[in-house]
Amino acid sequence: MCILQVIICFLTLLVRTNCDNQTCTFIGKSGYLEFSQEGYMLEVMFCMPFMSTFARTVIFTIAEINRNPKLLPGITLGYRLYNGCGSENLIRAAIEALNGESCSGQMIGLLGHSSSGISQYINYILSSLSVHLSTCACLSNKKIYPTFFRTVPSDFFQVTGLLELMKYFDWRWVGFVYSLEMYSLEGTETFLKLSKQYSICVEYLIKYTRTKRMDKIVETLKSSTSNVIVLFMGLSYTEDFLSRIEDYSITGKQFIGSESWITQTKLTSAERMSILQGAMGFAIPEATVPGLGDYLLTLNPLEEPQSEIVKGVWADIFGCTFTPSKTSAMCTGSEDLLSIPNNYAAFTDLRTESNVYNAVYSFAYALHSLLQCKNGLNPTTGKACVSQSQVQPKDVKHLHNVNFTTSTGDRVFFDKNGDPASRYDLVNWQIGENGSAEIVNIGVYDTSLPEGANLQVLNSKITWSGGNNKAVRSVCREPCPPGTRKAINKNRPVCCFDCLKCPEGTINSLDCMACPPEFWSNENKVKCISKPTEYLSYKEIMGTLLTIFSCIGVFLSLLVFIIFFTHKETPIVRANNSELSFLLLFSLILCFLCSLTFIGRPSEWSCMLRHTAFGIAFVLCIACVLGKTMLVLLAFRATLPGNNMMRRFGPLQQRLTVVMITSVQVVICTLWLSSNPPIPKKNMKYYKEKIILECAVGSAVGFWAVLGYIGCLALLCFMLAFLARKLPDSFNEAKLITFSMLIFCAVWITFIPAYVSSPGKFTVAVEIFAILASSFGLLICIFVPKCYIIIFRPEQNSKKHVTAKVQTRTS
The missing domain is CATH 3.40.50.2300 (Response regulator)
Structure with missing residues (x-):
């Protein structure tokens, strides 16, 4: 200073x-x-x-x-x-x-x-x-x-205050004028060093000397895009600078002054006030x-007549002299x-x-x-x-x-560096009622206050440059619009950044911050919102249609059950063990019903129920079909002379066979549930913008063991039925079972690649479709032809008709 x-x-x-x-x-x-x-x-x-x-x-x-x-x-x-x-x-x-x-x-x-x-x-x-x-x-x-x-x-704190002031008004793009004196040079060096920490850039740096051409300086000031000019110079340099620049029309610029001159109203002139009006800076606090x-x-020289210094000061103030002079008036000492x-x-x-x-x-x-x-x-x-x-x-x-x-x-x-507490008044140049310059306190900068509260500004008291009613904007680049991020341009200052579009799932920030896993960016990419969840619901068309088909399957199964029950004494119902037929219909009803557990929001109980119920119901179903197939083969062989196999495979053995086959699946499901059961899972890998609610199978071994066991039974049943396909049509169901097992195997063989490749709720839909298709295949192939005879061809529902072809074949 x-x-x-x-x-x-x-x-x-x-x-x-x-x-x-x-x-x-x-x-x-x-x-x-x-x-x-x-x-x-x-x-x-x-x-x-x-x-x-x-x-x-x-x-x-x-x-x-x-x-x-x-x-x-x-x-x-x-x-x-x-x-x-x-x-x-x-x-x-x-x-x-x-x-x-x-x-x-x-x-x-x-x-x-x-x-x-x-x-x-x-x-x-x-x-x-x-x-x-x-x-x-x-x-x-x-x-x-x-x-x-x-x-x-120390000027270190003055520079820090200036940077805080620029940060407060968001002036990120400024010009800087300094002079060749230690005060100015040291302050400039500190400003340039600290400005990087505040993300403030200097567009131009003018080294002012009294011999420098003003036209080049003025050209720089006018052509610059920054609207804030920092004059960090001593009083004498500032006075010289302003006296030379006042002849040029410099408008729309906000001047920021250093402490050395910001309170010196002697710099005022009519021409300079148009430049300095609204100027700001930090000053030593008023006291x-x-x-x-x-x-x-x-x-007064009259009270200190021996003091030549007082006389000299008095003479300088009033332009007089205490010694006779032809050019100046005599001082009396009574001047005011x-x-x-x-x-x-x-x-x-x-x-x-x-x-x-x-x-x-x-x-x-x-x-x-x-x-x-x-x-x-x-x-x-x-x-x-x-x-x-x-x-x-x-x-x-x-x-x-x-x-x-x-x-x-x-x-x-004094602190360890010999410096006092750092406190400044923030002052503002304003024009008074009489047209003179007034230095008005508009705030304070105090380093002893908590961080973030060091700078306090009274915005209502500020007069802005050029008579504007708000602060000028001084940035090289306006903030990036929503959905974009800052990208540093290596060929330009850091404040002159580029704006690049943020990728999906991120919001605009310094580096396009990624949203948390369960969130996604909104349309403008300004905030993260919860991802929508997807699962097969009863309310959507696909879920509704599958529910309807499941209900139709249950209804048809019950209808067949009623038809068979009302005609249970007829030969066509009794021909292949009516008990197995009723048990098969019951298992088909369970198959149709278990498909409903796959629809709706996954929960712990639904995840465990859907796979185990499906596995046990289908094994029970295939066990009944397998029993009926074995019964057909044994019944045909019983007609041959000396064969008594039918006596060894009576109703009790048939029931035990079904129970044993089903029990194996029950044991597999029990081990699966006790070790690593299926649980609800949020799948966020397949889709980035939404969450798929699904049931994780838990133990993959348990899951594929259930399906594999069903597949082995279906394959065995198909092979036995295929061997019996040429037996008399009127007597046995082998051909119908063959077709039903062929459909069953085709459906589930096709299911495996479709299940693996289908995304989200379509995976569940594929599994439900496989259940319904195989169930309808069994129901239609095995029971519809018999229902047709019972209802529309009652004349064929006789013992004579059923045994006719058998007698022909054995003869």
């Missing part, structure tokens, strides 16, 4: 040992002794043309400390002023302060310059402890500047030092400071003066802490006490232990 470069430079603290009640006077190239008393003396360096508010703030503060009986009791502070205009004069002043002869004493402290670059030189020259008003973050390096402290925040404002206005605009009287906010006030108090409290003694030990450090004569420069590092609250309400302390 350079706003104090020509005003106040040094405050040195001298241990006084031999100035007994004398007034020490020092007049030379660098300054003039203003006041001293017995005790300790402070030296202040200033620039001769301006007896600034900052120098007089030092005088005011020292007087206030001397009146405080609790702070440094019995010790009186004095001060010495030095001229610090320009780097050469400032360095010479530092050497003079170090080697001063009058009121000889040891220098143990330095209130330093506000220019960051010059402050470096001073720290190289002086090994004593120093407190500065410069803001360069580079000076916080304790390895290079071990004695450096300051009462103004009210009780009594300081009135004291500053007491500056408030009657004309001047830099000295423009101290309404006392922003920087409060930091000077705090710096002087920091020295006083550090010395006060250093000289404390209790029981032979310093209560702060726990080390041996230090007497006034033993004070050494290294001892004044007690500034590390300073922690006090001033009359302004500021809490003053």
Whole structure:
């Protein structure tokens, strides 16, 4: 920061040992002794043309400390002023302060310059402890500047605040103008480094010099797509830049200023207000030092006639002279400071003066802490006490232990880098009712607040550039629309990204975030919604049709059962064991009914029931058919002479055969259910956009064992029926059983590849179709021809007709 470069430079603290009640006077190239008393003396360096508010703030503060009986009791502070205009004069002043002869004493402290670059030189020259008003973050390096402290925040925090401000208003695409001075160079380097962390890009970087052609700069500003311009320069460079750019029409740009110039209303002119209106930036916080404002206005050469510096300042303010001159009027000393605009009287906010006030108090409290003694030990450090004569420069590092609250309400302390608490006012340039520029506080940036709440902005108080009623947009690329994602373009800054369409199942974010497994992206791909579930339902057409066919099968089976029951004494019903026929009809009813367990939302009980009920019902069905087939073969052989097989395969043996065959399937199903039963499963692999609710078979061995056993029985039954196909048609069912088993085997052989390849609910539909088709095949092939004879050809339902062909065949 350079706003104090020509005003106040040094405050040195001298241990006084031999100035007994004398007034020490020092007049030379660098300054003039203003006041001293017995005790300790402070030296202040200033620039001769301006007896600034900052120098007089030092005088005011020292007087206030001397009146405080609790702070440094019995010790009186004095001060010495030095001229610090320009780097050469400032360095010479530092050497003079170090080697001063009058009121000889040891220098143990330095209130330093506000220019960051010059402050470096001073720290190289002086090994004593120093407190500065410069803001360069580079000076916080304790390895290079071990004695450096300051009462103004480091520019690191100012830059961080600027980036937070840009993030707050979503200004991601900015221009940057800087100058060739350490304050600006260091701030620019920090900004460029930290901007990447905030995803803020710099479109252009202009290095401003007083000799640079403005037409090229203006062309860059006008042709740029960014609408935010950061002016991070010292006051003098900013004033020169604005004076040269005001001749050009720069509109629609939001200027962001650095702390060095953002509160300097002296930059105002009619032409510049069109540029600076709405400008924003961070400033040293406003403060009210009780009594300081009135004291500053007491500056008067009549009351301090011996002070050549006061006369010089007075002459500069009013453009007069205290010596006869042909070009200027004589100064009377009665002129009114408030009657004309001047830099000295423009101290309404006392922003920087409060930091000077705090710096002087920091020295006083550090010395006060250093000289404390209790029981032979310093209560702060726990080390041996230090007497006034033993004070050494290294001892004044007690500034590390300073922690006090001033009359302004500021809490003053220093961190390990010698930096104070970082707090700024966010200010905004506005045009007042009289057309003058006003600096209005519109927020605060405080690093001591919780993260995320450091920046607080009063949006309602903001005046925007160009009189707009809302903030300008300054982005290289607008946010990607819904359903797309950012894609970094390697040939352009990161803020100038491309937008690529997100794939299905993802939502737009930095990398098109994939939805969780049970969710899918909505149509706009802005949020994840639950995937629809799919299963064979009674409500859909396929489920309804299969249910209807199942019910038809049950109805037909019952109808046949009734027909057979009402004609159970007829030869055609009794011909092949009516008991097996009724049991077969019952098993067919179970087959038709078990197909209904495959329809509807899968549950634990339905998954276990559907496969086991189907397996047992079909084995029972085939066992009955197998029994009837064996009965046909044995019955035919019984007609041959000397064959008594029918006696050995009576009704009891037939029942036991059916029970034994079915029991094997029951055992297989029991082992299956007890080891790894079928369970409901959400299949999300076959379809990405929906979930298939199905029954996982659990144990694959159990599943295929059930089907394999059914297949073996069906194949055996088919082979036996095929052997008996040429027996007399009127007597046996072998040919009908052959056709029914042929249909059964064809259906289930076709079922296997269809079951494996069918997706989702179609897998279940294929299984139901196989059950229904094979069941209808058995029902139609075995029972429909007999029902036809019973109902429509009753004359053929006689013992004579049934046995006719048998007799012919045996004869």
